[in-house]
Amino acid sequence: MLDDIFLFLNSVSQNKNWKNDFENFYKILTNYNLKINLTRIDDYTDFYIKHVYNSALCLKEINISNLNIFDIGTGAGFPGLVWKILIPSINLTLIESVNKKCIFLEKVIKELNLKNAKVINDRSEILSFKFNEKSDIVTARAVSNLTMLLEITSRFSKINSHLLFFKGAKYETELLESSKIIKELNLKLDNVIKDELIEDSNYVVLDFIKLKSTPKKYPRSFNKIKNITI
Template sequence: MIDQNRLLQKAAQLSLDHVPVQALDQYAQLLVEYNQKVNLTAITDPEGIEDKHFIDSLLFAAQPEVCGKVVDVGTGAGFPGVVAKLYKPELELTLMEPTGKRVEFLRYVCAELGIQAEFAKERAEEAARKIWREQFDVATARAVANLSMLAEYCLPLVKVGGWFIALKGAGAMDEVQGAQGAVKKLGGEFVKSKDFVLPDGSLRSLLFYKKISQTPSVYPRNGGKIAKAPLK
């Protein structure tokens, strides 16, 4: 499916080592086959999968802050969470996804790849009112919403001292500026940004937020309020 040598070369250029290319190749095949019956991704060509899904997710996984209990919010087809688990098998991974058909795929692909994970068929704003509130060392999300909304989805799931790491494209620092007030209300603090150029030339920023205090009980609000009136 994918070109394993090409993926290794791309990974090496970004200082990514011990990349599990055989498992990723199997993942790509399962993704493309399943995508024919359930809409999981618009990216189905081998090089697109390598760049947009795998390298992107590996850059997240390789960060030293990514450890312990990790929740991937709105994970869709498993990016970056499943790739992170393949890269760091010691992670305790929770895949949070509200769409039942996608959760079925996640269960299937994890079983095929020999991955242990928890599957939470939940919206993040509802999950944070249940057993998952402030339970994770790391919460991450990719291409789910703008940063103010994303912070309200993710920070309530993170324990004090943990990290919210957002995967963003071009214009990430503009979003950081716009989300400052929201992040502060939710108990977070912006620490740093790491910027990369993916092999296809597109930009990727990893935004790191430290959870410095408990999220007030009024957050997260319901999904409609989060979307209509993002925190400022």
């Protein structure tokens, strides 16, 4: 399976040293994971399949070269750092509310010498007003349910830009539950990118397009987003 994963990564990468960068990323991640809980997935094979490949899944269909990318609630850097390693030309902003994770992200950026990549330690719903319509692509992986996620992230996106969200087997249910907020936020589901490589995979990337500017009242405070059903 790893051979197939490596072939896929090589096919989407614009960085001839991607394998070496991921090997170093893995070493930093596993060492740091002994100090703080960054991820439950730290096995070498699982790192490539469940973190790297999964993060790169949409790169066959979406061209991110030279774009301004915001990765919301990035955690240990997925998918943002994977995209940056594979496509070095992107301008990457990693947003993470947990300071210890931000320190780790800064360490990876420094040790891998990643240019045009920065980390911001703050809540996304607050930062979205500061970075209103600054993102060519906004993305998030393993961050909350879709209804909350759409509200928190949509303001970052430029009009006609992509919002790419990584989801699992229950994505259809989440789409149904989010139908009202999708319309309210002036978004449209453009594509569902499925995993064609790993048999019986439940991973998909939901590809939304922002049709018009986000209404002024969104996003609300996190407590309202969390506690009020839209």
